[in-house]
Amino acid sequence: MKKKIYLICLLSCTALIALAQHKTSVFINADQGKHIINKNIYGHFAEHLGRCIYGGFYVGENNEKIPNTAGVRNDVIEALKELKVPVLRWPGGCFADTYHWMDGIGPKDERPTIVNQWWGGVTEDNSFGTHDFLNMCEMLGAEPYLAGNVGSGAVHELADWVQYVNHNGTSPMADLRRENGRKEPWGVKYWGVGNEMWGCGGHMTPEYYANVFRQYSTFMTDWSNSSSLFRIASGANVGDYHWTEVLMRDVPKNLVEGVALHSYSFVEWNEKGSATAFNEAQYFSTMETALKMEELVTRHSTIMDKYDPEKRIALVVDEWGGWYNVEEGTNPGFLYQQNTMRDAMIAGTTLNIFNNHADRVRMANLAQTINVLQAVILTNESEMILTPTYHVMKMYNVHQDATLLPLEVMGGSTYEMNGKKLPAISASASKNKAGVIHASLVNIHASESKEIEIVLRGTENSKVSGTILKSAKLQDFNSFENPDKIKTEDFKGFKRKGDKITVTLPPFSVVVLKIEK
Template identity: 70%
Template sequence: MLPGALMAQQKSTVTVTAKADAPTISKHIYGHFSEHLGRCIYDGFYVGENSAIPNTKGVRNDIIAALKDLGIPNLRWPGGCFADTYHWKDGIGPKNQRPTIVNQWWGGVTEDNSFGTHDFLDLCEVLDTEPYLAANVGSGTVQEFTEWIQYVNHGGKSPMSDLRKKNNRETPWGVKFWGVGNEAWGCGGNMTAEHYANLYRQYATFMTDWSNTGELFRIASGANVADYHWTEVLMREIPKSLLDGVALHSYSFVTWEKKGSSTKFDESQYFETMKTALKMEELVTKHTEIMDKYDPKKKVALVVDEWGGWYDVEEGTNPGFLYQQNTMRDAMIAGTTLNTFNNHSDRVRMANLAQTVNVLQAVILTKGDKMLLTPTYHVMKLYKVHQDAKQLPVTLETPEYKFGNESLPAVSVSASQKEGKTHISLVNIDSKQKITTEIKLEGLNLKDFTAKIITSGKLQDCNTFENPTAITPKDFKDFKFKKGVLSVTLPPFSVVVLEGK
């Protein structure tokens, strides 16, 4: 077959349908994650009040501006694995009187606890984002956990609210989202699902929001990738009156043992990484099926609070710091994963990309006083139009992206509607072939369209401190609208977001 004939076959068909009772795509799907890991907090977010880098209470102003522009809805802290060795009282009070801590999980570094509860929650106020606190279950106590809730949420007189006021914070922050431990099956204690379910019940019983409004959102430490038994036990054994969310963690890589370079990868490694990324659809579907059995009204949210690409660290950096570059491959992971979450918004109502600054699939990288925004940042900024929008059902017929004897669906799509505007996000993961996509609009009276695209010349392209704007969204014109049908030509490895009015 001639190459031209092969190219002519690269077509996909999408149908987008208006639906009055469609679920809302929660803005919290677009959450982020900040762990005490490598250069995420120290020398990332936090440079200290005496730094020459412009800052607000020690947090870089350029990062604050970038995250405000991104419109992040929630931010998870302090871990990750770090959460289950973190004792929150070590991070309050005068900074020069705080004890140090050795980060046993990430590089064995000694931290001075100068970034603690007040610093994080004040940052969330500046960002206008909701804090998501991951609390210590693995090495902590019920009393320590519940006193933290009282410290940050109680407005009346109590030992912990008095301590907060002594530390110069009169009003409570009102934290809603609480993680009851992290990865209890692994670094959070190597527990069985049955043991953790009982421990969760104990902790959740003593959790109160201290305002009698019932606003606490309690999130159980959920499954590692395809551990469906874990989800089954939690949903079966924990009363729904004590449970608001069940977590899920899944990362994208070549293999766990050989993750490969973040920039020096070939098509085989790209294909394998996208295979694990696209498995998110299967994971969400199967975990949802289990949750539906015990919770048919979908009261409990599936919270994918760690996801993203994971590669070998950059040469010359601390292997425990997980610092990696961010290429067009990561844009593909971000676009397809967010489409999956959007399309399952009836159950997936919160998620957190790992991680925000200088760690794994970060949206921001820093070097001294320099800062850059990654391709992942730009994908999430284009996709923020879906936050709190009505999900529009989509059907998709897509060609396959083939490599060797294997293939993957080449096109990914999701759509939503808000404030009189319809947005359709499309991803073509094929590394070589452009794909013409016909989009049929049913029940949608749209006339005018604009679009943005993220793409580049090579999959390995990235933004660097020497060229921080190599990959940014551009206006996209390669589409036609005729008789209610949109025809869009997607370049290889590209993300396109269309807006119709």
């Protein structure tokens, strides 16, 4: 009898342990925040690639079919204003190290053409140049981030560009700017010193590039006389930790403000698969690479901590997002792909990772804004649609410049396939200057809802509301025929009791909770 009772107790305890392992609790410490989530984590990337610039942002001043301001689409500007785009990187990417900025200024009918050797071999007329980009950033209310040509350029070329856009006195470049119609300087702060120098930027070794960077950075004088330039070194490709080690070791700290990192999410590098016709195994594999961002940011940050314990130098993830095969019938060099709920999962989990590492990650740039890779906007002539990724970034913009709240995700809620496990739940939280708390939650599981118990500590906020992005199928996307198939809705799947909020997250969904007095 005793043996029977013992077995019953053992089985009951085992069941309770198993139940506890599958329940997820998120503990949010609302009174312990100390790091600010830099708004630039929500930055974007616009390269001369495919239809990102021409046909995406820019349709030309003489286009009577598409409403525009100085050639820039009005609908795009309004949509990006809703996102509160804080910073925009241009002109590349690989294109940056073939771009000579002086070819893109002056009368447009006198500008030379350029063959885009990296992306499709198309000939561009340089009608979209420095003035067009910087004036567009002013329309957006976004900080410009200019990527300089190191691979095929020269030190004086980048130094002259800095002088052209930033110098307010009398100088050859400032005078040239005024001749071209811009009296006041733009005051550009963010500068990339080359791009992917380990690859398309010149296939350099980190030791060689560190010396090149030191040279270029030295001559990038801050002509604004008001604030220092923010010089960003071309950083590592994914897990190349040696690259980060060399830059942090060999570049004097007074010459660099940021170190970049590039990492994309895909099924397999050589077999990226379709953007829309993917199976669950391919989805799982894509999320596996997306969630590796946590490891990458942690390990690169650890190296940076060794040389920069004060965390003065930022980790800048200036290229990230999903990368798949191009849509059938499109130019392979244009990297045009659709955007599904899988991309919403990539966006939600990645932004949570960046938020939670706000002490070191202080800028990130989604690749890319329009019609390329994980775009937030797709265009087709005069038509424009917003993607699931757009909606996630709009939901998350409440975190911009808010105080990161430390949180802990506990429990064994996992997503399993073929012997592998991924954490099903991703979360981050912040508190803004008005004391309002926002918690962003993602359930990546393809078929199971997940119940989460949120425990709030150190706050009296009690009013809860929420927004959700979800759909019936992982493969769902917004099309020009059905542009609102996926859009945000009010979220009611929660219960509040005391300091606890019980939330039920549908499969592959993103939720942002607002908690206020």
